[in-house]
Amino acid sequence: AQRVTQPEKLLSVFKGAPVELKCNYSYSGSPELFWYVQYSRQRLQLLLRHISRESIKGFTADLNKGETSFHLKKPFAQEEDSAMYYCALSGFGDVGGNKLTFGTGTQLKVEL
């Protein structure tokens, strides 16, 4: 069974401080990992995904297969980063279709 764990329900940081949102996963095969973000009153949208190796809005995430982690990082938090962040996993070889397994989410609050 696949599982995604986000240990922090709420993370509060000051503007300009570094941010790290933790994500650990459990999957026996080869996973694809995603970070989705939901800003207030907006729909869920992709922030970044491992396969693209992009940096979006200053956020990066590295897949660590040894520690089965995909933590989201940003060196300097901005007020507009306040949102709900979900880590999600899709498994290669899953029978049909890209079923996403989501973590419970971390609410990031950036304070002035």
Added chain:
Amino acid sequence: KAGVTQTPRYLIKTRGQQVTLSCSPISGHRSVSWYQQTPGQGLQFLFEYFSETQRNKGNFPGRFSGRQFSNSRSEMNVSTLELGDSALYLCASSLEGQYQETQYFGPGTRLLVL
């Protein structure tokens, strides 16, 4: 391109009734997935459709069903509604439904069961 659209946006039903929710994917996307979001269980996968066929199903009772039409639009149906079915139902689309593809989400349909 227009994003994923869902109708209706809000719905109030009573226990025992049934409900049908609709989803229109992004033009050209052939895979449609459905998710249930609740405060207690978070985001949970319901099922995925591709070329009018259900390819993958989550761990939900048979009261939850869906279908996909030839234009890739999808509907999901919940029969014999229970209070616990109150949730935000999200639809997502992707090109082919491959595991590495990005899924694009709709705004959701908020269902309240009284």
